[in-house]
Amino acid sequence: MRRSAVPGLGADGYPVPWRAWLVIAVLLLAYTVAFVDRQILSLMVQPIRADLGLSDTAVSLLHGFAFAIFYTFLGMALGRWADRGSRKALMVGGMVLWCLATVACGFANSFGTLFAARILVGVGEATLSPAAYSLISDTFAPARRGRAMSTYTMGIFVGSGVALILGGMAVTATANQAAVVLPVVGSVRAWQAAFMIVGLPGLLVAGLMLALREPARQERGAAKDLPGMAETFAFFRARAGTLLAIVIGFGVNAIISYGLSAWVPSLFIRVHHWSAGEVAFAYGVILLTAGCAGILAGGWLADRWTAAGHADGALRASLVGMAAVIPVVPFIGLAPTPALALAALAWTSFFLGVPTGIAPAALHAITPNEFRGQVTALYLFAINLIGLGFGPTLVALATDHLFGSDLAVGHALALVTALAAFVAFALIAWVRRGYGAAVTAIRATPAL
Template sequence: MAARGAGRAEDGGYPSPLRAWLVIAVLLLAYTIAFVDRQILSLMVQPIRADLQLSDTAISLLHGFAFAIFYTFLGMFLGRWADRGSRKAMIAGGMVLWCLATVACGFAQTFHQLFAARIMVGVGEATLSPAAYSLISDYFAPARRGRAMSAYTMGIFVGSGVALILGGLAVTAASQEAAVTLPLAGTVRPWQAAFMIVGIPGLAVAGLMLLVREPKRQERRKGDHPLPDMAETFAFFRARAGILFAIVTGFGVNAIISYGLSAWVPSLFIRVHHWSAGDIAFAYGVILLTSGCAGILCGGWLADRMTTSGKPDGALRASLLGMAAVIPVVPFVGLASSPALALAALAWTSFFLGVPTGIAPAALHAITPNEFRGQVTALYLFAINLIGMGFGPTFVALATDRVFQSDLAVGRSLALVTGLAAIVAFALIAAARRGYGAAVAAAHR
């Protein structure tokens, strides 16, 4: 297997496919745990609001800005580390930090304590994707990179789906038991127990991450060049400023849809359609695990097929197809008159949101030399988290609290925010296609 993989012309110098896909499996597990720890909050909005006396806007800050503050602003430093240091050690250390911080969320007694713990979850998770995407690019040749990155990014939907189902079980337990007794922690509320329980498994995966072998860094500049200093780094980003801005901002705005839906769809079904938290948790979790994952895999396959057929902008073309399919349907998640129609719109939207989600980093790596990929990935994550996670849940909450001024208007708020975001994201990625082919050629000189 190794000899055959090494001997393929298009994969010269890359690790064997078997080893590469085993690494993807470990990274997917890590990303799944990251999203479970990140998204477990979404199904526990009602009990946390009741216990801590919070508004929708305060909950949105816990969902978005508390997590995104340091996740976002530490990104460029961590991206530079990923371009130079041990990526597996970076991921393992970050996992230990965010898992312990998730457990700490369960001990919170006030908004400020929960806010601080969520910040530390963000600090830990900020280590994962810059290092993971850098590893993937060194394990997979460009023609197979779209599928590999999509498989890793599938952790978003797997983790979110599992978080919804686990959160639903926790909220169902809350309606039956006033308190839960755990070893060492003592007697706590069910939502607190949920944080404590989901934070523990990631510690074992952190140990597994240390077994991953660091691959040779591929696609470096030819000749005996030292690693670029800060002046060269700034020169690269200046030269690519226009196209990088369009791509990272476009995908960042697109993330407003994902984070807005994940934060407020459960509340929509609870408030408007009178579903129980457990029922919508199961339904939404299944949609993410099926439609979302299928969309991500389809996007990776389509991008690789377009790229190997001679279209250097294959990742952007595939992304635009997915984005275009979202625009006419996403408002009906919030505006549908029946829960069945809302779920159908949600399944459609989740599939086509998945298409660009997995291949966005591949689109960026195609125009970026290896020496800068960790930092470009960090810039992409900066946009995804500051724009998508930071503003997505909060824009919806502000529309509900300030514009429509009714908890029952959360569906109209979702339709307004996600509908506008879908249009703006499509326009930005369409603009990025101009000059993309020349940027790909320049990156591989």
């Protein structure tokens, strides 16, 4: 077997497997921390409302708008930085910022200070994925990229699952406890302690990220100089139809995930009469098991088809997952018993994981290296604007105005998620035309 003359690199010019998977392990840990820090607020709603005197609307702004506004709109600028500068420095700086901002949430004593801290959490987390996905594409050859990206993306399910389980345990343990005493800080409310405790460990992970090496950039375009804004706009115009269809398709698919995460707890509490702690534990376990398994299965399937010569392997695997969701997702809300609802939730979580993990790989396969950070930012923009922006809200609107009853949240979930599943499948199925030729053109581009 021919070896590379450069230490640490294989014959194909990419890092050797053990070094490459070490990068994935650190990035997965960072992404898990990001989702724990992002999601922990959802289980602290009641005590935060009571202590700060907030309305439901104010809490919803803290949960979604405060986090997403800068996360979404700074994405393209940070993606451009990831295409041109040090990706490691971008990720480490962002992680330190969001971890300290999470700790700062615990010191908040008003809506304004908590809102400002949540904005900083969003700003910090916006640095991670554009840089991480770009780094992964330069660490793994195309035929191994699906599994690598899926493993990193598994942080969504691991972080959300851990946040639900730990948050549920915290809610149960502190239900009758007015204050918690922490070293140095002293006596604080239980919800404040939760923010401080989950924020600090991420600083250790940021230290681990300093040990990562920046790989050489692969699959660049023909120009030796980094592209300016004119070249960037020209690329996006040339690929606008394909890129938009893919990012919108996966964005619509995210409506399902965000709709479920926002309203499944309410469904089980209102309709099946479970406690918040019981729902958090059950849903968290499903995300950690079925969700993670689906992400890994999607990456394996995409790589298997790609290695077999199918240039559209990532899109094919995504369509398999999307098709399997369509007939089952309505039963999460419509099942007559909690056991059947959980079974439908587990099935849906598994097959939702299939496209979630490989969507960035599908985009990177038709994008030259010098634009990948920005394309990833565009993808994340769609996921947050469409998925987070519309998923929870559409379910709420259907519950309040279409069905007119809090107990009809299951019917609203069924309607919104089923429609989103069908539209996402149709968009990705349509964009497969001509996709393979675009992939072949990128692979034929010599690296600089």
